[in-house]
Amino acid sequence: MSTSERLIESTRELLWERGYxxxxxKAILERAGAGQGSMYHHFKGKPDLALAAIRRTAEEMRAATGKVLDGPGSAYERIEAYLRRERDVLRGCPVGRLTMDPDVVASDELRAPVxxxxxxxxxxxxxxxxxxxERGEFAPSLDGEEIAAAVVATVQGGYVLARASGSPAAFDAGVRGLLSLLAPRGRRAA
Amino acid sequence: MSTSERLIESTRELLWERGYxxxxxKAILERAGAGQGSMYHHFKGKPDLALAAIRRTAEEMRAATGKVLDGPGSAYERIEAYLRRERDVLRGCPVGRLTMDPDVVASDELRAPVxxxxxxxxxxxxxxxxxxxERGEFAPSLDGEEIAAAVVATVQGGYVLARASGSPAAFDAGVRGLLSLLAPRGRRAA
DNA sequence: GTCTATAGGACGATAGAC
DNA sequence: GTCTATCGTCCTATAGAC
Incomplete structure (x- = not known):
């Protein structure tokens, strides 16, 4: 792997673990096994390197999540697959966590990929x-964008609950709770 | 207000804005209008001061939220009141945001109040x-703890969505989505 | 392209005067 | 109780050798 690749990968890891x-x-260089010169040769500085790292993380997340959402099954089953997807819950979301970083939110460029x-x-x-x-799985009164916001928020908030308690249990509970509310009519009492 | 009070209040503000x-x-002292000596006289150091600040923020949150949840109305209405409670959405949750702080999560003492x-x-x-x-508002198949986790996660995750987009709209959408799923039978199509 | 050296400032804490 | 002075380290960046 090239030095610039190692820098980006190290930055991705550290952004996930410790935020921007x-x-x-210094920590990035140590992890990448590179000197100061390499970093400032390939990137303009910390924000520029972080931008490359964030963009890659965002791309990977879209690719991986897209696969799950494009999977087989009913609408409910695909949303369930997304919610129950295997996750390193206690590490949090590498994309969502950046919204709690003041310097990321303050920069339109860094915030954009998020x-x-x-x-x-x-x-x-x-x-x-x-x-x-359309298929009659969900009540016609439901609003797609609102349900979607609730689904994504449950995941993002699930990370918060899990990290607060030091256990993935609360994340899983939230997911089960939302799924029990979302379950297609006829399956509700199942 | 005493110096030690000003230090705690300044720390609370900064923890909310910028995390631990x-x-x-230095930033705390500037905001509080105090010198180094004052801080190290009243507190053992940054972690000790932060602990006092976090504890107070946690207490206030419980008091304020308790009031909303103890309000009048049906179970659904009280949960709705919590979800729709007035919030400075783009500032995020002063308690929940701390779960994305590596040093807070790494410390059992700092994490405990959260x-x-x-x-x-x-x-x-x-x-x-x-x-x-019990009152027949909600289906008996629902699990209280699971629904509660979904409700709190929707709020915490709503902050993430809102801060990512720079607008409270996604937070509100998530809340409406969850409420539409939670609405008592008979009110669903309302 | 990569390295080391160096810079000026901020970080978190301590010492000691008042 | 509060202040300033000082400390050693880390932060982000630049310079310049190789």
């Missing part, structure tokens, strides 16, 4: 909900 | 859901 404010160039990814995810799920309504 | 890692003693507050909130809401089930 908590990640120093915004685009979560927006894409909501629209994708909204489409599936609308599909489910 | 992003908040320096954990206790979110746990208390979930239990409180779970009780209301169980009440609602």
């Amino acid at each position: 404010v908590g990640t120093s160039p 915004d685009e990814t979560l927006d894409w995810l909501r629209e994708r799920i909204a489409g599936i909900v609308e599909e489910g309504k | 890692v992003g908040t320096s003693p 954990d206790e507050t979110l746990d208390w909130l979930r239990e409180r809401i779970a009780g209301i859901v169980e009440e609602g089930k």
Whole structure:
């Protein structure tokens, strides 16, 4: 792997673990096994390297999540597959956690990939909900975009509950709770 | 207000705005209008001051949220009141945001008030859901603790969506989505 | 392209005067 | 109780050798 690749990968890991404010160039260089010169040769500075790292993380998340949402099954089953997807719950969401970073939110450039990814995810799920309504899986009164927002928020908030308690249990409980509310008519008492 | 009070209040503000890692003693002292000596006289250091600040924020959150949940109305209405409660959405949750702070999560002492507050909130809401089930407001198949986790997660995740997009709209959408799923039978199509 | 050296400032804490 | 002075380290970036 090239030095610039190692820098990006190290930055991705550290952004996930410690956020933008908590990640120093020094820590990145140590993890990547590179010197100062390499970093400032390939990137303009910390924000520029972070942007490359965030963009890649956002891309990967879209690719992986897209696969799950494009899977087989009914609308409910595909949303369930997304919610129950295997996750390293206690590590949190590598994209969502950046919204709690003051320097990321303050920068339109750094925030953009985060915004685009979560927006894409909501629209994708909204489409599936609308599909489910057409098929009679979901009540016609439901709003696709609202349900999608609730689904994504349950996941993002689930990470918060899990990290607060130091256990994935609360994340799983929230997912089960939402699914029990979302379950197609006829399956509700199942 | 005493110096030690000003230090705690300044720390609370900065923890909310910038998190623990992003908040320096220097910034606290500037905001409080105090010198180094005052801080180290009243507190052992940054972690000690942060602990006092976090504890107070947690207490206030419980008091304010308790009032909303103890309000009048049906189980659904009280949960709705909590979800629709007036919030500075783009500022995020002063308690929940701390779960994304690596140094807070790494410290059992700093994490404890966060954990206790979110746990208390979930239990409180779970009780209301169980009440609602007894009254026939909610389907008996629903699990109080699971619904409570979904409710709290929707709020915490709503902050994430809102901060990502720079607008409270996604938070509100998630809340409406969850409420539409939770609406008592007979009110669903309303 | 990568390294080390160096810079000026901030970080978190301590010492000691008042 | 509060202040300033000082400390050693880390932060982000630049310079310049190789």
